[in-house]
Amino acid sequence: MDMRTRKESGFLQGARSRDFRVRWARSERTERLFPGFVRFGVLVAILLSLASLEFGQSQGSSKMTGPAASTALQKQRQTEQSFAPALVTRGHSLFLQNCAFCHGRDAGGGESGPDLTRSKLVAEDVNGNRIATVVRNGRPGKGMPAFSLSEMQIAALAAFIHAQRAEAETENGGRRGVDVADLETGNVEAGKAFFYGAGKCSACHSPKGDLAGIASRYQGLQLEERMLYPDEARSKATVTLPSGQVMTGTLAYHDEFTLGLRDAAGFYHSWPVSDVTYTINSPVKAHVDLLGKYTDADIHNLMAYLQTLR
Ligand code: HEC
Numbered sequence: 001m002d003m004r005t006r007k008e009s010g011f012l013q014g015a016r017s018r019d020f021r022v023r024w025a026r027s028e029r030t031e032r033l034f035p036g037f038v039r040f041g042v043l044v045a046i047l048l049s050l051a052s053l054e055f056g057q058s059q060g061s062s063k064m065t066g067p068a069a070s071t072a073l074q075k076q077r078q079t080e081q082s083f084a085p086a087l088v089t090r091g092h093s094l095f096l097q098n099c100a101f102c103h104g105r106d107a108g109g110g111e112s113g114p115d116l117t118r119s120k121l122v123a124e125d126v127n128g129n130r131i132a133t134v135v136r137n138g139r140p141g142k143g144m145p146a147f148s149l150s151e152m153q154i155a156a157l158a159a160f161i162h163a164q165r166a167e168a169e170t171e172n173g174g175r176r177g178v179d180v181a182d183l184e185t186g187n188v189e190a191g192k193a194f195f196y197g198a199g200k201c202s203a204c205h206s207p208k209g210d211l212a213g214i215a216s217r218y219q220g221l222q223l224e225e226r227m228l229y230p231d232e233a234r235s236k237a238t239v240t241l242p243s244g245q246v247m248t249g250t251l252a253y254h255d256e257f258t259l260g261l262r263d264a265a266g267f268y269h270s271w272p273v274s275d276v277t278y279t280i281n282s283p284v285k286a287h288v289d290l291l292g293k294y295t296d297a298d299i300h301n302l303m304a305y306l307q308t309l310r
């Protein structure tokens with residue numbers, strides 16, 4: 001799917017989407033104005049990455065032997081293990097909210113984002129220094145949006161990504177976050193039990209009602225995406241202004257400082273969060289919460305069950 005379509009369809013809803021759009025537009029303009037510079041920039045980038053590739057090889061990872069190798073490995077382990085579990089946990093939930101859609105729930109790669117556990121950039125990252133640049137600037141034009149996240153949030157994300165990387169390495173060969181073959185491995189009965197039981201899906205859905213025929217509308221990964229991230233359902237916000245006036249609308253922007261909504265007439269309003277009281281009602285909050293709770297088996301079983309709803 002084109003990034004623009006995805007964006008319009010409400011993905012990256014609220015908080016980051018406006019920012020993303022601004023940067024996106026800016027980068028397109030830059031490219032039109034300075035095609036030469038851009039091409040030159042690309043050349044420099046290629047040269048730099050070649051240089052760093054060589055540097056990386058001379059640092060040697062797999063091919064190196066002897067004491068040098070074990071020191072390098074030790075050093076690498078140290079970086080991997082020096083993250084507080086709480087930071088990793090915080091990073092995990094941030095990752096699920098912001099990154100998992102593209103990079104997979106376990107950072108092992110998704111449909112549109114690469115496997116971060118095998119990324120050279122991540123391997124070279126120390127405490128988020130390289131990851132921060134990518135996350136803040138994005139890679140416009142390549143499908144990686146820019147995020148305005150605090151230093152603390154990026155540190156947590158980096159900790160999580162490094163933890164996943166360490167885990168993938170011990171898993172010998174690793175695995176991908178979303179694998180089409182996985183979609184075939186679930187158990188229908190277990191999926192149905194989860195739907196009515198632990199997953200509480202039946203509180204909001206019915207296989208004979210809204211989900212009837214869902215497997216005919218979406219197939220494979222697309223169905224899995226719909227299940228994990230039903231993205232176009234917009235959150236509603238109710239804001240009480242200092243004057244006592246109450247406004248309601250669709251949540252259009254929200255970060256730690258600002259809250260924005262679009263009213264019924266389509267007008268955009270925003271306030272510093274410190275000036276107003278507000279409630280946000282997200283119809284898909286249940287799904288966001290579920291992301292942190294599913295095991296891979298739950299997802300495969302649910303998928304098997306949903307695939308029977310034709
Ligand atoms: C809309 C999809 C999308 C989302 C959301 C997304 N990414 Fe990405 N990301 C990409 C794509 C595509 C690339 C590869 C870009 C390229 O080819 O240079 C990428 C590249 C990266 C890289 C560089 C990997 C490398 O080896 O060069 C890092 C690090 C990264 N993303 C981290 C994140 C983090 C952290 C988040 C969440 C805050 C995130 N991404 C959210 C699509 C996404």
Ligand code: HEC
Nearest residue numbers: 199200201203204205226227230233283284286287290302
């Ligand atoms: C608190 C309510 C709630 C719970 C619980 C819930 N969902 Fe949803 N779900 C929604 C809403 C709201 C949407 C978006 C509605 C839409 O797009 O039609 C949605 C969308 C979906 C979709 C996409 C439907 C479509 O037509 O695109 C699937 C599939 C889905 N949910 C499956 C599940 C499963 C499986 C569970 C349990 C693990 C679950 N949901 C739990 C509220 C909920």
